[in-house]
Amino acid sequence: MSSEAFKPKRFVQGKHLQTVYNTFFPPKNYLRSKYYFEDILLQLGDGSGDSLWLEHNPPISQYSSGPSWNGIYIVMIHGMEGTSDSSYLVSLAQNALLRGYGCIRMNLRNCGRGQGFSKGTYNIGQTNDVQDVIDFVWKKLSHRIFLSGFSLSASLVLKYLGERRNHKVEAFSSTNPPLDLFKGCEFIDSKEGKFYRDRFVSGFRKKIKNKIIQLPPELEKNAFQTKTFYEFDDRVTAPFFGYKDAKEYYMDCSCVRYIPDIRHSGIIIHSEDDPVVPPFDWEKIEWNRLPHIRTILSPKGGHVGFLTSPTPEIPDGRWLNKIILDYFDLKVDSGN
Numbered sequence: 001m002s003s004e005a006f007k008p009k010r011f012v013q014g015k016h017l018q019t020v021y022n023t024f025f026p027p028k029n030y031l032r033s034k035y036y037f038e039d040i041l042l043q044l045g046d047g048s049g050d051s052l053w054l055e056h057n058p059p060i061s062q063y064s065s066g067p068s069w070n071g072i073y074i075v076m077i078h079g080m081e082g083t084s085d086s087s088y089l090v091s092l093a094q095n096a097l098l099r100g101y102g103c104i105r106m107n108l109r110n111c112g113r114g115q116g117f118s119k120g121t122y123n124i125g126q127t128n129d130v131q132d133v134i135d136f137v138w139k140k141l142s143h144r145i146f147l148s149g150f151s152l153s154a155s156l157v158l159k160y161l162g163e164r165r166n167h168k169v170e171a172f173s174s175t176n177p178p179l180d181l182f183k184g185c186e187f188i189d190s191k192e193g194k195f196y197r198d199r200f201v202s203g204f205r206k207k208i209k210n211k212i213i214q215l216p217p218e219l220e221k222n223a224f225q226t227k228t229f230y231e232f233d234d235r236v237t238a239p240f241f242g243y244k245d246a247k248e249y250y251m252d253c254s255c256v257r258y259i260p261d262i263r264h265s266g267i268i269i270h271s272e273d274d275p276v277v278p279p280f281d282w283e284k285i286e287w288n289r290l291p292h293i294r295t296i297l298s299p300k301g302g303h304v305g306f307l308t309s310p311t312p313e314i315p316d317g318r319w320l321n322k323i324i325l326d327y328f329d330l331k332v333d334s335g336n
Contacts, residue, residue, distance in 0.1 A: 006271075006298045006319050009307045015273035018302025022087035027316065029090045031055070031105075035097060036063045040104075041117060044132050052129065053114030054136075055084045055105040060097055067100040070332050072144045072170075073137050075104045077130070079151025079304065081203035083112030088150055088175075088304050088320065095321040099329065102141060106133050108153070110212055119214045121204070123241050124152050124181065125253030127160040131167075138168045146328050147172040150304050151277070154268075155179070155255040161266070162258025171331040172266035173324045176274055176304050179259075181250035183280040189228045196276045196303075197229050204232070215240060256281050260289070267294040267327045269320070271301030294327065 012021055031037055032055075040054040060066030074096050078086045084105035093103040107114040108122035109129070122129070130147075137145055147169045149157035154177035161167060178184040188197045207213040208223050215223065215236070222235040234246035243249040251257075270279040279297060287295055298306070306319040314322050 006296075006301055006306055007308055008300050009309050009317055012305075012307050013300070015271075015275045015300070015302040015305075018271075018273075018300070018305030018307055019275055021305060021307050026087040027091040027094070027318070029085060029094075031057055031090060031093055035060070035094075039113070040136075041114075042132065042136055044129060046128060048119065050109055050118035050120060051114070052109065052133065053084070053107040053112060053117060054133065055107075055113075056141075057093060057097055057103045057105075058141075059100060059102045061100070062102075067098060069102065070100040071142060072146055072328075072332060073102040073104060073142045074146045074148055074328070075106060075130075075133055075137060077106045077147075077149045077153035077156065078108065078111070079153055080200050081111070082151070083107055085112060086150075091316065091318050092148065092321050092324065095318075095325055096328075099325055101146075101328075104133065104137055104141075106130075110207060115207070115212050120240065121207070121213045123237060123249075123253070124155055124178070125159055125249075127156065127163060127165075130156060130160045131165060134168050143168075145169050146331070148175075148324060149173070149177070150175045152178065155253075158255035158262065158268075159253060159258045161264050162255070162261040164261075167264065169264060171328060172264055173327065174266065174268045175320060175324070176270055176277060177255055177268065178277040179254065179256040179279060179285075180281045181254045182247075184277050185230050185233065185246075185250065187278060187280070188276065189230055193276065201226075201229065201232055256285065259285055262290065262293065265292045265331060267296070267324065269296045269298070269301075269306075269323065271298045271303070271306070273300050274303045276303040296323070 038056040041051050043051045059069035061069050076089050084107045109118040154174040187193050226232040238246050238249040308319045310317045
C-alpha cells in the first residue's frame with residue numbers, strides 16, 4: 001500500500017480550492033452509461049414509510065469481460081446535501097469497479113433521485129438507515145461488505161461501527177468526519193465557516209419550501225427564522241428527531257464518543273486545513289489503543305478534496321481513491 005503523503009495539485013494549493021474544485025471540474029460519470037446499473041428503492045424498517053434510493057453497480061465480470069469479482073461490495077454514503085452522484089462517490093465507485101468490487105451508492109433520505117420517497121429528512125446519527133442498507137446487501141448481494149463514508153456520513157459510519165449491533169461489515173473508510181458536533185457547529189457558525197453553512201442551510205430550506213421535506217407547521221416556520229446552524233439544529237433538527245434540544249442531539253451523535261468502541265479494521269482520513277469541519281479533538285483520541293484503525297491526518301487536502309497532480313499511479317489526480325482502495329485491497333484476502 002502506498003504511504004505517499006498527500007501533495008496538493010499545482011495551482012490548487014489552498015483549502016477552499018481543494019474543497020470546491022470538484023464542483024467545477026467533476027469527474028466524468030459513466031456509472032449509468034458505460035457500466036451496468038440498477039436503481040433500488042429500499043423501504044426502511046422503522047415504520048415511517050420512508051424509502052432510500054440506492055444505486056447499484058454490480059461487478060464488471062458479472063456482465064462483461066473485466067476484472068474478476070473479489071466477492072466484496074462497497075457501500076458508499078455521501079455527505080450533507082450531497083447525493084449518490086457527488087464527485088467523490090462517482091470517482092471512488094468507478095475506480096472500485098475496475099479493481100473488481102461491486103458498489104452500492106446510498107442516497108440519504110430525500111437526497112438525489114430519492115427526493116420525494118421520504119416524508120422527512122436525515123441526520124448525522126441515523127445509523128438504523130445504514131443498518132437497513134447493510135442488511136439488504138447482505139441478504140441480496142454479498143456477505144462481504146466494506147463501508148465508506150464522507151463528511152457527515154464519515155461521522156455516521158464511525159457512530160454506526162461504535163454501536164453495539166450486528167454490523168456485518170468487514171472494513172471501513174471515513175473521510176473528513178465531524179468528530180465533535182459542538183465544536184464543529186461553533187466553527188461553521190463563525191465568520192470562517194459562514195459560506196459553507198449558508199450553502200447547507202439553503203439546501204434544506206429549498207427542500208422544505210418545495211414540500212420535499214415535510215415538517216410540522218411550527219418547525220417549518222422555525223426553519224426560515226433561524227440565523228445560525230446551531231439555531232437550525234436546536235429549533236428544527238433536534239425536535240423533529242425527538243431530541244430535547246441541539247445539545248442533546250450533539251451529545252448523542254458526536255462520533256468522537258463512539259470511536260473507542262470500534263472493533264472493525266478501517267482507515268480514517270482528515271485534513272488539518274479542512275474549512276468545513278476541522279479535526280477538532282483528533283489529538284485527544286487514544287489512537288494507540290486502536291491499532292486496527294489506520295489514521296491519516298494530512299496538513300492539506302481541504303474538505304473531501306485531496307486533489308494532487310496526475311501521476312502514473314494516480315492518473316486522475318484523485319488521491320483519496322488510491323488511498324482508500326489500496327487499503328481495502330489489503331483487506332480483501334485478510335478477511336479482517
